[in-house]
Amino acid sequence: MQTRFTPQQLNDPAMAASEAVIRKCVHCGFCTATCPTYLMLGDELDSPRGRIYLMKEMLENEQQPTAEVVRHIDRCLSCLSCMTTCPSGVNYMHLVDHARAYIEERYDRPWHERLVRGLLARTLPHPRRMRAALTMARWTRWLGPALDRIPHAGPLAAMLRLAPARLPAPASKKAAGAQGKRRGRVVVLQGCADSVLRPEIRAATVAILTRAGFDVDFAQGEGCCGALTWHLGRTDEGLVSARRNVDAWRKEMARGLDAIVVTASGCGTTVKDYGFILRDDPGYAEDAARISALARDVVELLADCGLPRGRSAPALRVAYQSPCSMRHGQKITTAPLALLESAGFQVSEPAEAHLCCGSAGTYNIMQPELAARLGDRKAESLAQRNPDVVATGNVGCATQLESRLGVPVVHTVELLDWATGGTMPLRLAAIAT
Ligand code: SF4
Numbered sequence: 118m119q120t121r122f123t124p125q126q127l128n129d130p131a132m133a134a135s136e137a138v139i140r141k142c143v144h145c146g147f148c149t150a151t152c153p154t155y156l157m158l159g160d161e162l163d164s165p166r167g168r169i170y171l172m173k174e175m176l177e178n179e180q181q182p183t184a185e186v187v188r189h190i191d192r193c194l195s196c197l198s199c200m201t202t203c204p205s206g207v208n209y210m211h212l213v214d215h216a217r218a219y220i221e222e223r224y225d226r227p228w229h230e231r232l233v234r235g236l237l238a239r240t241l242p243h244p245r246r247m248r249a250a251l252t253m254a255r256w257t258r259w260l261g262p263a264l265d266r267i268p269h270a271g272p273l274a275a276m277l278r279l280a281p282a283r284l285p286a287p288a289s290k291k292a293a294g295a296q297g298k299r300r301g302r303v304v305v306l307q308g309c310a311d312s313v314l315r316p317e318i319r320a321a322t323v324a325i326l327t328r329a330g331f332d333v334d335f336a337q338g339e340g341c342c343g344a345l346t347w348h349l350g351r352t353d354e355g356l357v358s359a360r361r362n363v364d365a366w367r368k369e370m371a372r373g374l375d376a377i378v379v380t381a382s383g384c385g386t387t388v389k390d391y392g393f394i395l396r397d398d399p400g401y402a403e404d405a406a407r408i409s410a411l412a413r414d415v416v417e418l419l420a421d422c423g424l425p426r427g428r429s430a431p432a433l434r435v436a437y438q439s440p441c442s443m444r445h446g447q448k449i450t451t452a453p454l455a456l457l458e459s460a461g462f463q464v465s466e467p468a469e470a471h472l473c474c475g476s477a478g479t480y481n482i483m484q485p486e487l488a489a490r491l492g493d494r495k496a497e498s499l500a501q502r503n504p505d506v507v508a509t510g511n512v513g514c515a516t517q518l519e520s521r522l523g524v525p526v527v528h529t530v531e532l533l534d535w536a537t538g539g540t541m542p543l544r545l546a547a548i549a550t
């Protein structure tokens with residue numbers, strides 16, 4: 118696509134990066150075929166190609182974002198399905214992240230949007246605050262149906278609906294030593310949502326990795342990866358998170374580190390992008406790039422080193438739901454399926470496996486109607502596989518789908534840990550008793 122950015126505009130590294138992305142787009146429109154919002158709404162401006170036009174016009178002409186442009190960008194899930202489909206290698210993720218930051222700086226959102234976005238940014242990246250907020254949400258769930266009827270209160274109602282009925286105890290941060298032949302040392306990203314909502318994911322990760330021969334540790338001073346605030350366009354807050362984590366992992370690298378293991382694929386996509394995010398920061402660029410190269414989803418690491426030997430897996434039908442951030446963001450497609458199969462499960466994928474389930478970070482809170490349509494569609498295609506259990510690799514997808522399915526939804530690593538000598542996933546144990 119031809120661009121008309123001025124040399125002065127291109128002195129801004131963020132603008133120069135976006136210009137390079139836009140120039141790669143050849144308007145072919147292949148990406149529209151796999152875009153969930155285009156599929157649902159049928160509007161070119163809700164397709165990747167249409168959004169690229171909108172972002173080009175806005176950035177190139179340094180326009181004040183209009184309500185219409187903001188609406189179409191807000192409806193984007195950042196699922197990155199378009200990046201998988203695009204034959205020209207357009208990095209839509211970097212472009213839309215820049216556009217979101219541009220909008221955040223220049224657009225005066227209505228008060229109710231500012232309220233919800235501020236609430237999410239101040240709560241979700243902080244496990245203690247998130248725990249407190251979820252506890253309050255449990256007490257006020259009964260307000261959900263009433264909020265649904267109040268204009269602009271849909272996101273608050275969605276928050277209440279997503280709050281679990283009960284919160285588990287916080288996840289353990291206890292380091293654990295390798296069992297058997299030692300392969301190396303890893304740190305596990307402690308994360309935000311999964312450590313509060315599903316601490317069993319971390320427990321299964323530590324258990325299987327130690328049996329696979331890794332010393333497993335947790336970095337002091339580490340926090341949220343920054344994905345959440347980054348995707349809200351709150352670049353400064355995202356950068357603070359990224360720099361804090363680089364500082365924490367630098368110390369771990371100095372002690373010898375073979376991988377930074379991530380169990381939520383949304384976080385994995387962001388940590389793998391730290392090298393790009395901090396590319397212009399002389400104090401951080403080099404280490405950020407090393408950290409991105411060390412980041413591994415837990416299934417990637419297990420696929421590389423092989424599953425520890427264990428008991429044979431129970432004959433369960435597992436439907437695998439591939440999170441977009443795993444499939445499109447990190448291009449991890451076959452490893453989870455192959456691992457589950459090699460552990461002895463009967464594995465299948467649903468139709469339209471490339472389509473987002475509607476969770477998409479905070480999308481199911483901020484765009485509850487579209488998210489619900491995608492969630493129902495995904496649940497239906499998973500149910501057609503008649504599974505005993507659904508496996509996924511991101512806590513957001515698990516939360517989005519569980520209430521829509523009549524079977525447990527667990528993290529892939531919980532099944533792999535169980536099949537190789539670990540404990541039965543909590544959600545399976547709950548229905549087995
Ligand atoms: S990220 Fe997903 S929703 Fe957004 S334009 Fe690309 S395919 Fe469509």
Ligand code: SF4
Pocket residue numbers: 141142143144145146147148149165166169199202203204205206207
């Ligand atoms: S598939 Fe790629 S090149 Fe074609 S319109 Fe979409 S983003 Fe542009």
